[in-house]
Amino acid sequence: MAIKKTTIVGQSFPRVESNAKVMGAAQYVDDMQFGPNLLHGRLKRSTVPHAMIKRIDVSKARALPGVRVVVTGQDYPGLTGLYLSDRPTFAVDRVRWVGEPVAGVAADTPELAERACELIEVEYEELPGVFDPEFGASGAAPLLHPDLMDYAAVPFIFRQPGTNISNWFKVRKGDMEAGWAEAAHIYEHTYRVPHVQHVPLETHVAVAQVDGNGKITLWSASQSPFAQRNLIAKSLNISHSKLRVITPYIGGGFGAKAGVSMEGACVVMALNAKGRPVKLAMSRAEEFHTTFVRQGLVAKIKMGMTADGRITAMQNTYYWDGGAYTEYGVNITRAAGYSSTGPYFVPNVHADSLCVYTNHPVGGAMRGFGMPEIHWAIEQHIDRMATQLHLDPVQVRLLNCLKEGQETVTGMIMHPTGLSQCIAKAAEALDWETPSKPSGTGKRRGKGIAAMWKAPAMPPNPGSSSTIRFNEDGTCLVNIGGVDMGQGALTIAAQLAAEGLGIPIEDVRVNTVDTDYSPYEWQTVASRLTWSMGNAILRAADEAKTQIIQMVAEVWGEDPQDLDIIDGNVVSYATEESVPLKNIVVYGMQKPDGTWAGGPVVGKGRFMPTYVTPLDAETGQGPRAVVHFTTGAQAVEVEIDEETGEVQVLKLVSAYDVGKAINPDMVRTQMEGGAVQGLSTALLESIILRNGQPMNPSFTDYRIATAVDAPVEMVNIIVEVPQDDGPYGARGIGEHAMVPTAPAIANAVRAAVGVEIDSMPITSEKVWKGMKGQE
Amino acid sequence: MKHDITFTVNDESYSIAVESHHNLLRVLREQLVLTGTKNGCSEGECGACTVLLDGEPVNSCLVLGVEADGHAITTVEGLAVDGHLAPIQQTMVELGGTQCGFCTPGVLIASHALLLRNPDPSEAEIRAGLVGNLCRCTGYVRIVDAVREAARMQRTSVSPIP
Amino acid sequence: MQPFDYIKPQTLEEASALLLQHNGQARPFAGCTDLLIRIERGFVHPQVVVDVKDLPGVHDLLVVRNGDLRIGAAVTMNQVALNPTVQSGWPLLAEGCGSVASYQLRNRATVGGNLCNASPAADSAPALICYGASVHIFGPDGPRTLPLEAFFLGPGRTALQAGELLTAITVPFVRGSAGHFLKLGRTTIGDISLMNVAVLGWPDSDVPSGSSWRIALGSVAPTVIRAPEAERLLSQDTSPAGLEAASQAAAAAARPIDDIRATAAYRSDMVRVLTRRGVERVLEEIGG
Known part of the structure; x- marks a missing residue:
């Protein structure tokens, strides 16, 4: 393709949805109306960091008038997790962090749900806890997940049997002895990073409802509608076609709303709500300990340098405080491993990045991962x-x-x-x-x-896709599965589609996500949308544009190579003829002989990186770790x-x-x-x-x-x-x-x-x- | 325990019965379905629920609905006049002061109130005036720019109406 | 939030009776900025909340005949902080009230409520103590008045008895005085005080240094406290050496604790630093 000067890409358009946002008209999940039938969910959460559940008695909660649903871990024991299925929806037998859901209640009012949670009696037999990752990785620590090796997991994490280590990423590169010997100065030090929270202004919120055919709809403030559909469907052992996730505008995410944290609990309550919608919204307090947090880290760095400042060797050990469940955290550990030197050329490296279970809140993705x-x-x-x-x-x-x-x-x-x-x-x-x-x-x-x-x-093969459909008036709808959580995905999608199609950006509408109608997108994480989803959109635009140009070329009897779309018109460089997209993109064009060409224009595009290679488990070496x-x-x-x-x-x-x-x-x-x-x-x-x-x-x-x-x-x-x-x-x-x-x-x-x-x-x-x- | 109240919201009069324990935020969002005003913390710290009560900004999460009896409320839905954005709304769009948009309604109300009491605020005054409105997306840069620019528009009587 | 009823009494007698009647399960409020949070967090479970905003005199913010400032129980932090009379006559109080949280919160939070919560970190209290403020209380036995220093009994504990409510605060005028309120938070402004210092000084030819002083410290003891030794030292000597000695005396008066916000050691040293800074600024203004 010849390099053409861009007219829309590279321009600073205001974000496409900002008028709705400044008018208070942009709808977020909690703004959606579900009528008086709506039930209000609430979680009964663990008050202790590590314990066996001796007894859980929900009878008083069930007996409270206006309480419609009470569920516990016994009802839904399936495990879930993005990279490692280690996490129950509600605790089963054992709690592993303060804040872990042990039961869920849905009632006619939030006050009743709160009262019902207070009436649930849980008897704990407390166990010694792990509150430091370095201790947790040692043989002296109590084992938090005795079944670690039985959990389903992706192939690129390395669990250590009989330990709290859910992933151990190793780098063994070069000759450490030579590296230290070459150094004029060696310095070793330990650094610490505490748990922090993402603090999106909108807390986690979800609404779920089951219709008469058993189809579940989940309205979710999510960065990952498709991943939520996948993980929740798998954990409940239901078909993906039976679960629909709708995500309107979301009030910030920063990783907190990636994967699944509390949404599964909402679905489980809805399954028992006899068709009534159930809303589960986290309070600000719950946001700090019941959803995701950023993992803590203890980092030990040893570095050698020559007198003129050249790095000769690095020995790094990262102990990640992964929290009670490391379903997501194992891949943060991996990312830290393949990036373990920072952005420097280091010939000799010995690095260990360990994801360690602790009795702390669950570590998830957070901006920068x-x-x-x-x-x-x-x-x-x-x-x-x-x-x-x-x-x-x-x-x-x-x-x-x-x-x-x-x-x-x-x-x-x-x-x-x-x-x-x-x-x-x-x-x-x-x-x-x-x-x-x-x-x-x-x-x-x-x-x-x-x-x-x-x-x-991310995994080596996360996919993106996009479709572009035209309307009668020459405007188009771009469908994406990525979420605009404030970063501007809708605007970038509109710019790329407009540039790729050759139409004004005002003629492009980009839809928010509904997994029943939007094309697949793995997750809105990893700063990957502009790049990955953007590639898919350009391919969809290219396909749509090709359909249009071929139609016009056929009708005009011209070489498609001579045609282009500029500012919403098909133009011919050969004849200087021009026709607006209006009408022809849906109804087609009439040929000189009275017959027709074309039809409703629909472009589709997909992108998936296919070139990432596995890394050796013992050395961390491989041709292409990342895109x-x-x-x-x-x-x-x-x-x-x-x-x-x-x-x-x-x-x-x-x-x-x-x-x-x-x-x-x-x-x-x-x-x-x-x-x-x-x-x-x-x-x-x-x-x-x-x-x-x-x-x-x-x-x-x-x-x-x-x-x-x-x-x-x-x-x-x-x-x-x-x-x-x-x-x-x-x-x-x-x-x-x-x-x-x-x-x-x-x-x-x-x-x-x-x-x-x-x-x-x-x-x-x-x-x-x-x-x-x-x- | 319900109480009958009469109040105006965005110049419209309402007579409704409110639960004594429902805060104004909940009354606005659930009974009046004015969902532009957001709940970010329920504790008066984040400012997403800021509305005007008789012209002065308050955290609507810390006002009981029943307390609104006899008072005038303005929410983000009431800032635009006859479909034309207020200057602060325009500048927030043009200068990129909104990202996820969840803090935006509260920021707009607080900024609007700031400009009412101080038509020519310094940068420091703008920042101090917004200390009760947390934003996690923008780093506040464009919000401060938008307030400064809206102040200039209002002072120079640049019509917000194109 | 568990349900409760709402009552807005019209007379003090009615308000007092309501508080008695519900046996501690009734909570008076004016601005609601603290009460609703406590209810939301489950710290208190009132059956009824009693809105004091219709009671007589609670919106007063005026200078009474003897020159004292009278602040009704429902007067907000902003009304005090932004009032020109307060700013000129009681600037220390204006600074303290103006430093609380955010503008929108100060539109609702009241000085009376701030005192009734009896937080050691209450930002209005140190200034009021420096001015020698009194609180007016109404209860089953009628009205009574207490010096503010006697009102605070401990964190969250006041001298209010069953059926009593605070109706107003009077703040004496200290002629020729200047004052400053300094606080340290984690964020630059708007935070709860890790510690704070109020300093009030005025010319006094009867003391060796030529000026008399009151210093009150917040968030470094179970209640807001005075630093009498520091005050005494300043009345003797306001030279740089005297100032340093007084600042150290203020730090010695502090009895802070370690908590998640700061350590006792840091708080004590910051009392020293902020006291010195406050006194320096006041000295510039009163020409010490």
Whole structure:
């Protein structure tokens, strides 16, 4: 295909659905009306972190007038999980975390459901718990899943029999002894990342209803309507054709709404509700401990460097605090493994990434999928070593960062990447070489930088598909299975379809997801929609366009090669004839002889990466671990109050190689939003767990950044080194935007006051304590 | 325990019976089916449920429905006039201040109220004025831009109506 | 949220009777910003909530004849914080009330409610204590008045007896005074105070330093407390050395605990830092 100048791709259109959003007219699941018949669901949740259920008595709850459904784990013992089927819908025999659902109630009012839950009696026999992943991985820890080896699982995770280790990803590359011997300096340190929560403004909510034919409809605030259909159908042993998932607008996800967390419970209640719809909505408190959280991490890093800053060897051990069920977390562990060196060329690597069961909330996907966590360790470590060797952190990164053609940690050859550019441009935009003056006495300033890489973390073969149908007036409907959770998928889909078809973007409507009518999409995760779904849309557009052009060519008696669609008209470069799409895309065209050509235009397209290869279980080596990596860097300047330890981020520069910005302004809004989410986790966020009990499950004590905490000055730099398998060369950017933020801030804090913070978040008190320690 | 109340919402008068324990948010969303106002935390921390009560912004999750008796409420559905977006709605669209959109109704109401009491707010005043509205998507950058631009439009009497 | 009834009494006698009648199962409220959260979290289970907003005088925000400020029980944080009279005569109080949570919350939260919750972190209390405020209470035996310092008994505990409710607060005017309220939160503004300090100073030719002082500390003891030794030291000496000594005395007065928000050690040191900063700012204004 000849390279044509794009007219719609690369333009910053406002998002297509924003009018509905600013008018309060955009419908989210909780806004949908189900009439007075609606039942209100509620979960009875475990109050203890680890126990056998000795007795569960629901008789009083059942007897309460207005209570229609009471279900327990005994009723539905099937297991589910995205990569490892280890998770029951309701606990069966054993509870493994505080917050685990043990029973579900649906009643005429939320108050009755709440009261009924209080009336359910559960007797626990408490067991010793596991509250630290390093301990959990040891032989001394109690076994949380004795049946681990019996669970169904994907082939690319490696469980360890008789342990709490549900995946162990190993890298054994090069010659470690030689690597250490070559190093002028070796530094070893341990870093920690606490559990955090995604905090979408909309909490998890689902409504389920069963019709007279036994067909179940689930309205779900989900990033994964198709994965939910798949997982729930499998766990209940019903046909996929019997379950329909509808997802309207959703109020943010950040990974929390990927896979299945509480939605199965809603379906199970609906199955017992005699046809009445059942709504299950999580409270903000439940959001912190009953749905997904980001896994905690203990990271041990040992790195060797030559005197001029070249990395000679890395030995990394990642203990992931996977929580009570690691159905999703096992793949985060894997992603951390194949990315374990960070975005650097390291010839000699010994890495272990272990997913460990603990009696903590369930770890799921969260924006960046393991990368913000490991980069917290790697990016501080490389910075500290640069300082120890009296080298410039920017130069050390530029020296070591992966370049095209170099081998990644798993032996994959790096594709063209703008990583070096990102590092250099971020530093330049922050005026890296020039120290700036504090705002007053008692204040100190510092600059920090961090680089990153991240590949879409997913199975090797997640598919996308799209269909395009035309209307009589020449407008079209683009059907996708991906979800717009705020990132702008609908707008990107519209732009790609319009560009591919040659019609104005105003003529494109993109539908939200209904699994009965929308084409398949694996999940809206991994920053993969623009890339994967985008490829499918372009192919659908191409098919539709081909149908139109062939029809017109036939009627006009022209060579299809001479025809094109421009701004909603088929034009001939040969004859300069032109015809609008209106009418002909549905009714076809009449030929000179009075007969007809064409018919309703329907384009379909699909995309699935077919080129990812397995990795060796013992060495982690293989030709292509992932589809590709998005790379980037952030640089920040902070000011610190010498007495209180308060950290203010003054300026934050983001630079990412997105391959091609389909909508540059929306790329920038992802960078801004991601950076502030990263800042928020860096400075404020932690689910405080004491013996498995969450101590701060509310916004009162789980603070997130407000408008005042966000940096006033933000600079966003788009680098475009095209990706060979991306639409117009595009890669994803949604998650990457928060990956390097926390270590960049930590590095800036260290530059300002010399305090090293090993454990997130960087609270004022930790900085204060560090400064006190220097006195 | 039901109580009869009469109040106006977006200039429309309503006489309804409300449960004494239902908050204003629930009355608006469930009885009046004005679902633009969102519930993000039920604890007055996130601001997604912000509405105007007699012209001043409040967290409708922390107001009992019965307390609205005799008062005037404005929700996000009441910001547009005759189908024309208010300046803050326009600038939020144009400058990309909304992503997932769930905080947006509350942000719009709080911003609208801020501009009513302070037609020319500084950047710091805008940020402080929005501290009760959490947004997890935007990093607040475009929201602050949108408020600043809406203020400029209103001050220079640029008609919001095309 | 479990059901409860709602009553809006018109007289103090009626309100008091309601509170007695329900045996502790009735809860008075004005702004509802705290009560509804407590009910939602299951901390309290009232049968009835008693809306005080129709009671006589509860919306008063005015200067009474002797120059005191009178704040009715239903006056909101914003009404106090944004009132020009308060801002000029009781700036410390305006700062304290203006620092609570968010603008929309302050539109509903009341000073009276803030006091009745008796949180050691209540942001309006330190300022009121510095000004020597009193609370007016109405109960089965009629009205009574208490100094605010005697009103707080412990975290969540006040001197209110069965059937009693707070009706108003009076705040004396301290001539020539300047004051500042400083707090430390996790987020830059709007957070619950990890600790806070209210500092009030005024010229006083009868003391060696030429100025008298009141300092109150929040969230560093079971109730908001004064720092009398720090106050005494400042009345002796407001030189940098005197200031440092007074700040350390304030820190010594604090009896904080470790909790999930901060450690005792950090809180104590921040009392020292913020007290010094507060005194410095007040000194600039009163010309000490």
